[in-house]
Amino acid sequence: MHPVRKQRLILVLVLVVLSSAAVGFVAYAMRGNIDFFYPPKAFAAGEVPMEKRIRAGGCVIPGSVQRADDSLDVQFVITDGVAELTVVFDKILPDLFAEGEAAVIAGRLLPSGVLQADQVLAKHDENYTPPEVADTMVSHEACMNGGKI
Incomplete structure (x- = not known):
């Protein structure tokens, strides 16, 4: 050579x-710094790691939002039309957060099966749903019917 x-x-x-x-x-x-996204059906199937920061998304079921009288604590349920996931949050919710609308939640899964959120992102407007949430939703009607298809 x-x-x-x-x-x-x-x-x-x-x-x-x-x-x-x-x-x-x-x-x-x-x-x-990587947050993996899981739909509620992955939580129901037990495919989600415990105590690791993750993201979940779905539609907030109407009537599921429960606010504490003496603090900022709020509990609500999200669905992808197949399964439901209970979320607890102890900060101020975004202004656009509403029942029957899409949301993406970042936090940690507790051993009780509840997602302890440290960040809640509400959908931008009535025509936009985050792509990862839209891909996992069976139907928006399922959200409006309390998670039933």
């Missing part, structure tokens, strides 16, 4: 190894 070609080959190999290492370090550093 010609010395110039050998030198180029070594340079290319070093660049590939260094860039692969950089990508690996970035992926390793970001692993703690």
Whole structure:
């Protein structure tokens, strides 16, 4: 092999190894900041990890919102038309949060099967549903009928 070609080959190999290492370090550093999305039917099937930050989404079932009289605590149920998930939240809900509308919740699943939310995102307007929620919803009518299809 010609010395110039050998030198180029070594340079290319070093660049590939260094860039692969950089990508690996970035992926390793970001692993703690990734929130996986699960629909309520995954919670019912037991496919969701406990005590790890996750996201869930669905339609807030009308009549399921229960607010505490003496604090900001609120409990509500979301559905994807197949299963239901109870959510508890202890902060101020977004202005657009409403029963019968889509919501995405970030938080941790408690051993009791309840999602302890630390963030609730309400749908943007009447024509928009977050894509991950829209993909999991069987039908919007299921939400309006209390989770029944």
